[in-house]
Amino acid sequence: MLASLLAATEAVSPPFPHLLTSLIVVPAVGALLVALISKSRPDACRQVGFLASALTAALSIFVMIEFQTGEGDFQFVETATWIKEFGIGWKLGVDGISLFLVVLTGVLFPLAILAVIPEHDPKPYYAWLLVLQSSSMGVFLALDLFVFFVFFEIVLVPMYFLIGKWGHGNRTYAALKFFIYTMFGSAVMLVGIISLVALTQRATGGDVTFDLRVLADAQVLSTNTARAVFCAFALAFSIKVPIFPLHTWLPDAHTEAPTAGSVILAGVMLKLGTYGFLRFGLYLFPEASRWAAPLFLVLGVIGITYGALVATMQKDLKRLVAYSSVAHLGFIVLGTFAMNRQGITGGILQMVNHGLSTGALFLLVGRIYERRHTRLIAELNGLQKSAPLMAAAFTVVMLSSVGLPGLNGFVGEFLILNGTFIAHRWYAVVAATGVILAALYLLWAYQRTFHGTPKNEENERFADLNFREGAMLLVFIAGIVFMGIFPKPVIDRIEPSVDRLIAQIEDKTDTFTAPEATPALAAGDGEADAHAEDAPAGEDEGGTEGEGGTGNGATEEDATEEDATEEDIVVGEAAAEAEQLAVTEPAARAGAAQLTEALEAAEASAAEEHK
């Protein structure tokens, strides 16, 4: 503890200057290079495209290695002035919340580039993919609201072209719908951002600034104003996630997008919304997000069950996977708005998991489409006979998506359900059915597609995975298995930042303590014991001042009078809550047992399918 605190007092500086900027610049430069290559040399475009994205991947992994575990604040922070008049700065940083999304963005792109060869016009294809990688990185790294918005909006353009130009079927419709839908949200958010900045400036009388950390610390908006501004942000993120009634662009976009586009859409772009909720929703508007939490919990649960049910009825394999995303993202929303460590950590973990498993699923469906030129489940049967390797890969990926223990999906979903159960029991109970439904639609689809004997010649002649495809999938599967068996290193890096976020919510809202698990219940994830005592007490959320967290709320140096009284309340409440939890513990155990049962059922049915 002491060691980590000592380490925390020194600002974590990047190993070389502009490390994070290079994550954005390298793919952008790659895109420029691709644009300069002659159209008649598709191979060169491909090579440059791959190299640029692979270099970005290497850099992102370097960031992960250099990332200081146990440190909740932003690391490798870079600041530079961009537009002085508006108080806009080029501010980048990475913390536990964004770290693995950055790595995911880094790694998924080279894989997607390697896995899929576009049918036509390779040059603009690779250029747009690299622009997409650059701008997605920007979204995850930005610590300035303006910079964030710029990238959030830029992302639309390459994706629009990727869907519209290289997509299938009704591609222009899907692309247009995607663009307009998302832009609608971000248009409202822009007004929200500007209002937040203007109102904060008016209240504090300081300089205009779009700095996330400064705005998060200020918290000067009146309750109702903050709620209104939060709604503007939430609308944009809800569309981007997408949350239940706003999800209709997703099935179209995912289904019509080219394979690489679907992989990136599922792997990276769906995370922009959930990430936005964590970074800009909860962090900037703690009170308002607490106020809105019930709504999002309900919508999350609806998303889980609705997505799963609709997925079950799909005739198109790719559309099925698309709807499964709606369900999975429902889980992430649920975890986020459970607003405790388990829920949020699980949510972040699930973002990465979903990127891996759904990305791999889209890759596999893309392979099937490439060979059979159909995605209709009815047209496919008995593929296992002719393509055993693909069937095996599909099985692992599918089971990870179902949430089989030992694979990554389980860890995330378990943490989310655990967190939700502590905070809002019945939501977790309903959400747990989503796990069963996931088993239903995925296993059923698998059964219809791969089992039995091929009923027509084309399915009989179905080619198995070649070496390149197999190697690609092996990377995904390695990630899936690693995260399933040994998630600790990942969780260790995520949790301090989650604690910092929760501390922010607790400090900035009057009478809130995050629903905390009893040590007995949380023992499962190993770390909770150590943190259980100091989590509700004064953790310093001061983003700019640095990290003075002492774990000893009473002697907090910069505690103002208000803080002190607030802390008293918090401490008092924590005590009260401890009692309460003691009472609810048996119930919690029962719930956990129920959950395990559900998971076991899924496992059992999976095992059955194998026979």
Add this chain to the structure above:
Amino acid sequence: MSLIAQATTTELTTPSVDWWGVMPLLLLTAPAMVLLHASSLLSRVFKGFYTLATVLIASVAGAFAIGLWWRVTDVERGPFSTMGGAFGVDGFSVFVTVLMCASVILAALLADGYLRREGLEGAELYVLLLLSASGGVIMASANELIVMFLGLEILSLAVYILATAHVRRFASQEAGMKYFVLGAFSSAFFLYGIALVYGATGTTSLIGIRTFLATNTLLDNALLLAGFALLLVGFGFKVAAVPFHAWTPDVYQGSPSPVVAYMASGVKAAGFAGLLRVFYLAFSTERTDWQPIVYALAVATLIAGAVLAVVQTDVKRMMAYSSISHAGFILVGVQAASQKGTEASLFYLAAYTFMVAGSFGVITAVSRAGDARTSLEDFKGLASSKPLLAAAFTVMLLAQTGVPLTSGFFAKFGVITAAVDARSYWLALVAMLSAVIGAFVYLRIIVAMYMSDGDEGHAAHAEAGDAVVLDAGAGFGVLTVPVTLWVALAVAVAVTVLVGFLPGLVTSLAHDAVPSLIPPR
């Protein structure tokens, strides 16, 4: 006042003229007249002579304006007015002057190849462009309502003729006629507005009006309000604000494309310059009276422009409605009635000048001989046969959509910030939502260029009959892009992208472009 009084009682004294202050204006008009006469005397000139001359004239005038810029932004010397206070030279007017010059240069570059293609070569269009711009400069500098009206008329009359510049195209004649009749009507409104304001305040000098309104409280301000309304009609017509926009689609569609580029940039800039000068400066004390009207105009303009653009099938008409929508955005800045709002409006005008010039540059090229092929169909598959042209248009369209890292984004960002600062949150929301609707329009054009195969379209035509096969043969093959057009496009794209990355280049200028009413010394 005192000067006029003096003039009636004692011997006639003419107000002093600061010749340097009016130099940009003189440099636009005098060489233009010389050019006109020279064209009738010179029997043969080399190809592109008039374009070159126009670009040079406008550049020199612009350069002089930039020289003035140093003078008016200098802390010790500052802005000033001349000709008895009727002509103000301040950061604002100089900024607009430079903008008008840029707009003329871009339009002239577009016109060069256009006139040759249509067999209309001659000096008239260029001379009219320069004269019209001089009217715009007068509007931006006028400290006197009568002078403002003179500027408005100089600007407008030239543009009416410009609209008819394609003498062999019926649509062009019709556009000019329509524009003239409606324009004359709106000028009459404007003049009547001046009369009413004079009736209410006893002066037509903006300085006098401001002093009067600041020192007197009107017991009955009906006359003044009616004057506001009529002046707004006049300006609203020039900037194509709803409900005074009805002429825009027809005129834009019928007029020669290079002229439309000037109409959408130069004329609009001049109109807004006049609007800001009169309302933001002279009527600043009465802002609670006119702000709601501008608010309503902005809402109507934003929504009607965006929504009506959606149902168009002709790219020029789409651009016409989109220019209406853009006018709505600038009105959002005007509505703020603040320094920030004025800055944002100027930034928007500057950014839009280049966006619209680039857009109409592409349209000029694609419309091909006859200047009539501007339907959405005619853009299908442009990306595969003319990728650079399509790419340039895409940048322009994305900028108009307001995609970040283009000047269009910062333009929108600026006016929205100004609106939020003025606590017009709902107006800001409406503006952004109309931008989303607008995005649909621009994306439709991009879809046509990139995602619909021109070949397929032509194949479908070919099946229909032989007549269309001929048409297919006259596809993008006959589309030639002259060098001057490339230059204009390159400038437009470069400015749009550069300002998109470094908006500080223009925001700092807009920040210094403060309109002011300085009484004569």
